[in-house]
Amino acid sequence: MSKQQPPVKKNEMVQVTFEDITHDGSGVAKVDGYPLFVKRALPGETADVKVINVKKNYGFGRLMELKETSPERVEPPCPIFKQCGGCQLQHLSYEGQLEYKQKQVKDVLERIGGLNVPVHPTLGMEDPWRYRNKSQVPVGENNGELVAGFFAERSHTIVDMESCVIQREDNDRVVQLVKKLAKQYGIRGYDDRIHKGTLRHVVVRHAKHTGQLMVVLVTKGKELPNKKNLIQALKDELPNITSIVQNINPKRTNVIFGDKTEVLWGEEVIYDYIGEIKFAISARSFYQVNPEQTKVLYDKALEFAQLTGKETVIDAYCGIGTISLFLAQNAKQVYGVEVVPEAVSDAKRNAKLNHIDNAEFVVGEAESVMPWWQAQGLHPDVIVVDPPRKGCDEALLESMTAMKPERIVYVSCNPATLARDLKYLEEKNYATQEVQPVDMFPQTGHIECVSQIVLKDD
Numbered sequence: 001m002s003k004q005q006p007p008v009k010k011n012e013m014v015q016v017t018f019e020d021i022t023h024d025g026s027g028v029a030k031v032d033g034y035p036l037f038v039k040r041a042l043p044g045e046t047a048d049v050k051v052i053n054v055k056k057n058y059g060f061g062r063l064m065e066l067k068e069t070s071p072e073r074v075e076p077p078c079p080i081f082k083q084c085g086g087c088q089l090q091h092l093s094y095e096g097q098l099e100y101k102q103k104q105v106k107d108v109l110e111r112i113g114g115l116n117v118p119v120h121p122t123l124g125m126e127d128p129w130r131y132r133n134k135s136q137v138p139v140g141e142n143n144g145e146l147v148a149g150f151f152a153e154r155s156h157t158i159v160d161m162e163s164c165v166i167q168r169e170d171n172d173r174v175v176q177l178v179k180k181l182a183k184q185y186g187i188r189g190y191d192d193r194i195h196k197g198t199l200r201h202v203v204v205r206h207a208k209h210t211g212q213l214m215v216v217l218v219t220k221g222k223e224l225p226n227k228k229n230l231i232q233a234l235k236d237e238l239p240n241i242t243s244i245v246q247n248i249n250p251k252r253t254n255v256i257f258g259d260k261t262e263v264l265w266g267e268e269v270i271y272d273y274i275g276e277i278k279f280a281i282s283a284r285s286f287y288q289v290n291p292e293q294t295k296v297l298y299d300k301a302l303e304f305a306q307l308t309g310k311e312t313v314i315d316a317y318c319g320i321g322t323i324s325l326f327l328a329q330n331a332k333q334v335y336g337v338e339v340v341p342e343a344v345s346d347a348k349r350n351a352k353l354n355h356i357d358n359a360e361f362v363v364g365e366a367e368s369v370m371p372w373w374q375a376q377g378l379h380p381d382v383i384v385v386d387p388p389r390k391g392c393d394e395a396l397l398e399s400m401t402a403m404k405p406e407r408i409v410y411v412s413c414n415p416a417t418l419a420r421d422l423k424y425l426e427e428k429n430y431a432t433q434e435v436q437p438v439d440m441f442p443q444t445g446h447i448e449c450v451s452q453i454v455l456k457d458d
Contacts, residue, residue, distance in 0.1 A: 007032040008051045008059055015067065017046045021100055023416070025088030025445040029061075036061045040082070040091050042070040072096035077129075078165045084150050087166060087443040098122040098439060101447040105415045105437050113419035115426070118434045123296050128442030131290045133206045133272075135164070135171040136256055139182070139199045141189040148179045148189075148202060156193055166443055171204040174215055174238065178202045181233050185226035195252050198224065203247075203256070205281060207272035208291050214243040214270045216283045218256060222248055231265050243267045245283045257284050274298065277325045278353050285346050286319055290440050297411065297438045297448055298326045301384060304409045304436075304452035307331050311381040314373070314405075316366035316396060321347030321359065323384055323411070328359040335378070336361040337369045367395035374403055384409045391417025394424070401428040408453040413440075418449055429456050 008014060008031050016029035018041045027041025029049070038049055038061040046068040049061035076090035089097050101122045109115040125131065139148045140158040149161030163172045182189070182199055190197035203216035215234060217224065224230070224246060231244055243266040249258030261283050269280040272287070274295050281287045288294040301323060305313065307330035315324040318336030320343050328334045328351075336359060338344050347361040362369055366385075383405045385392060391414060392400075400408060408430065412418035422432050433452040440448045 006054050006056070006059060007034050008036070008054060010051055010054050012051045013048060013064070014051065014061070015046065015048050016061075017068075018043050021104075023104060023445055025092075027063075034059065038063050039088075042073055042092060042096075044068070044070045045073070070096075080150075080159065080161060083152060083159055084161075086150060086164070088445045090165075090443050094124065094128050094442065097128075097442065098124045101437050101439060104447060105435060105449055108415040109419045109422070109435065111419070112416055113423040113426075115419065115422060115432055117432045120434065120436045122437040122439050122447070123293075123300070124439045125293060125442055128439070129165055130168055131292065131442065132164075132167045132171070133208055133291060134287070134289050135167045135175060135202075135204045137161070137175050137202050137204075139179070139189045139202060140191060141197065146179060146183050146187075146189045148175055158189075168206050168208075170206050170213065170240075174204045174213070175202050177234070177237055178215065178217070181230055184233075185230055187225050187230070190220055192252070192254075195220075200249060201256050203283070205270060205283075205287075207270045207281065209273040210271050211240050212242040212270035212272070213238060213240050214245065214281070214283065215241065216245045216247055217264075218247045218249055218258070220248075221250055227264065235265065241266065242270050243283075247283060274322065275326065276329075277322075277350075279320065279322070279350050280346065280353060282346070284342070286343060288322065288440070293438060293440045294322070297440065297450060298323055300436050300438065300450045301409050301411055302326055302330065304407070304434075304450060305330075305382045305384065306407060307382070312379065313382045313384060314370065314378075314380045314403075316370070316383065316385045316392075316400070317387050318347060318361060319343050319386070321350045321361060323386060324359050324361070325350060325354060325356055327382075327384065328356045331382075332358065334359040335373065335380075337364055337366045339363070339365050365396075367393055367399050370396070370399040370403065374399075379403065380405045382407045382409065384411070386411035387417075389414040389417065392421050397421060397424050397428075401425065401430070404455060406455050410449075410451040410453060412449045412451065413446065415447060415449060418451065422451065422453070425453055430454065431456050 018027040020028040026037040035058040048065040053060040072093045106119045147160040188197045190200040201218035205214040244264045248260045313331045313334045315336040318338045324336040435451045
């Protein structure tokens with residue numbers, strides 16, 4: 001008996017109506033039940049689509065002509081929106097983006113977690129543009145001309161870019177200035193195909209509340225032609241510059257930073273605030289790129305933790321202590337655990353900077369450290385967890401539930417792994433009370449959530 005063939009063929013033209021959007025912002029249409037994923041298409045729209053790739057259970061298409069347009073469709077303000085791919089949703093109104101993200105969280109919780117829990121409307125921004133405080137721009141050469149911008153899809157070619165509508169304008173200006181000075185002083189861009197050239201990336205960090213600016217020049221080797229002139233020119237042109245740093249990355253890799261960092265001028269760190277808490281930010285330290293929405297996210301985590309000042313709290317995946325220090329203002333004692341030693345050093349420094357003495361930080365894997373803490377007699381009232389996109393390891397979930405905290409606050413950047421982990425917790429005598437999506441990355445498909453989970457009465 002022959003296997004059923006897909007109802008479409010490559011290069012075929014079909015007219016479809018879109019029903020949904022995927023997590024990466026592609027429109028979903030079905031041809032005889034067979035899903036077709038098409039970039040920049042919106043639910044409710046009818047369009048002519050060219051089939052460009054056919055798999056066994058799904059295919060991909062290219063939007064050729066819209067026949068019926070969604071009322072939520074808007075004109076993207078970015079001239080390179082179609083080539084870049086960094087923002088997937090600029091063609092969808094901001095109100096539409098917030099609704100889509102709420103629906104995405106609801107759908108995933110039901111489908112993967114089997115959960116029907118309150119998912120609140122997404123907390124968005126008043127102005128969803130120019131919010132990113134950090135830019136990381138690859139530098140290369142195109143026909144002998146220095147370029148700085150973004151990699152074209154599925155290629156090593158850097159498309160030159162003058163402005164990015166989700167970056168702070170200061171960051172754009174710095175990138176353009178470095179590009180101009182590099183040309184002036186004969187600094188060659190890096191070619192990753194032949195592993196030649198000098199300047200690999202320009203990284204700019206801007207502190208919203210203090211106005212301080214850090215410029216990081218990522219180079220292939222220690223050599224940086226006309227270094228003194230370059231430093232002086234940056235100082236002359238950028239009155240709010242606080243730090244000029246060189247990071248050396250000699251490896252043939254797509255990882256941005258190398259292991260060695262050297263301050264060329266100014267301070268090793270810049271300082272910024274989230275709420276009342278001050279943070280020191282070094283060239284390579286993790287710091288949220290949208291500080292305004294980070295405050296919204298952390299305020300919600302604090303609300304869900306329901307702290308009175310008497311609680312012992314564990315912050316798993318504590319990073320540089322951002323959530324820990326927020327919690328410490330309202331808790332008796334906070335214990336943070338993080339596997340990256342540099343992040344724990346930053347967390348300790350940030351605690352000292354804010355004169356917070358009821359937060360302790362430990363290097364290690366949370367699933368190993370927490371049973372040890374439990375053996376020492378530590379019984380947390382609240383556990384806060386903020387894992388990477390892959391979610392929590394089952395061993396960590398096991399350690400958390402073994403400690404039987406009254407409340408768990410789960411901060412997530414991936415609704416799918418959140419749903420999987422909430423299902424596990426539900427099976428271990430915990431109940432998900434509510435989920436609050438927060439739009440940390442407007443114009444993109446990414447969504448953060450804060451979930452409140454409580455121990456059921458025995």
